[in-house]
Amino acid sequence: MGAQYWIIPPLYTLQILNRAQAVGIVAFLCVSAVIIAMGEAHRHARDELQKSHDELESRVKERTGELEAIRGSLRKLTGHLLQLRDNEQRKLARELHDSVGQLLVAANINLSFVEAEAAKLSPRAAAAIAESIILLQQTITGVRSASYLLHPPLLDDAGLTFALRAYTDGVTSRTNLEIDLIFSPDDLGRFTRDLEIAVFRVVQESLANIHRHSGSRVARVRIERSPAQIGVEIQDCGRGISQRLLADIESGRTAGVGIGAMRERVRELGGTFRIHSNGNGTCVQVDLPIDSAQRISLAS
Numbered sequence: 001m002g003a004q005y006w007i008i009p010p011l012y013t014l015q016i017l018n019r020a021q022a023v024g025i026v027a028f029l030c031v032s033a034v035i036i037a038m039g040e041a042h043r044h045a046r047d048e049l050q051k052s053h054d055e056l057e058s059r060v061k062e063r064t065g066e067l068e069a070i071r072g073s074l075r076k077l078t079g080h081l082l083q084l085r086d087n088e089q090r091k092l093a094r095e096l097h098d099s100v101g102q103l104l105v106a107a108n109i110n111l112s113f114v115e116a117e118a119a120k121l122s123p124r125a126a127a128a129i130a131e132s133i134i135l136l137q138q139t140i141t142g143v144r145s146a147s148y149l150l151h152p153p154l155l156d157d158a159g160l161t162f163a164l165r166a167y168t169d170g171v172t173s174r175t176n177l178e179i180d181l182i183f184s185p186d187d188l189g190r191f192t193r194d195l196e197i198a199v200f201r202v203v204q205e206s207l208a209n210i211h212r213h214s215g216s217r218v219a220r221v222r223i224e225r226s227p228a229q230i231g232v233e234i235q236d237c238g239r240g241i242s243q244r245l246l247a248d249i250e251s252g253r254t255a256g257v258g259i260g261a262m263r264e265r266v267r268e269l270g271g272t273f274r275i276h277s278n279g280n281g282t283c284v285q286v287d288l289p290i291d292s293a294q295r296i297s298l299a300s
């Protein structure tokens, strides 16, 4: 049996026996060639695809990097602009208070002297003097409140706690909005100018929004200082902001700039800004880190 399979004559292994076999082999070779060619073409197409995918990816990476850089410089610019605006407002407020305000007060004193001698004047002149005094007093009040709104003088002189108390008292008397102002600890102490103005502006803008948009008659402002940060929360019981508007606010698509400016100001100082809202009201939450420089001023 072994002997039968022992030698396979090599002569016949490659021998083509008949025409049908020849056609079969040719057909086999042709089909194989086609399959190999298709495989090659597929591999080539896949390589090309991979190449353009890699190219696209690196271009996307490049563009993302560029966008990040642009976003970074926009943030820097916004922070710089906010700081410039703060400085300009502070200067203008001082100028209004110290120069225009003082001149108006001096003019008012002079007119009061004249009024004291009104008996020597004609009735028309006396009435004109009395009316001028009233007009001047209204102007003095207007200039004072404009100066105050531009930059609260108490903020630089006495710090956040006093400035916010005076400010919220003013809002309550002007608008009837009842404000519950809570500090923890009772006196927050002093911080750097940037941090104090940021907290003040967040409270100011949030209360303005509550007054203008919420319909709420009450507001709660809570400010807490811990060793590492200062937390601010402003809550109202108004109609709230729709989820759609909130999403627009998040992506900066709204016309209003108040919330956007608050967020940028907070981000500039390395803090976090959140706004939650539903049918029961709106809550703005801000956390600002107190860095070492601010702690030094806190201790001093």
Ligand SMILES: Nc1ncnc2c1ncn2[C@@H]1O[C@H](COP(=O)(O)OP(=O)(O)O)[C@@H](O)[C@H]1O
Pocket (backbone or CB within 6 Å): 209, 210, 212, 213, 214, 215, 236, 238, 239, 240, 241, 245, 249, 254, 255, 256, 257, 258, 259, 260, 282
């Ligand atoms: N406390 C709030 N209650 C209800 N709606 C609010 C409140 N705060 C903000 N909004 C809504 O969000 C919008 C954007 O606010 P903001 O950025 O401050 O711009 P502006 O006050 O100039 O309209 C407001 O127009 C208002 O519709």
Ligand SMILES: [Mg+2]
Pocket (backbone or CB within 6 Å): 205, 208, 209, 256, 257, 258, 259
């Ligand atoms: Mg606003």
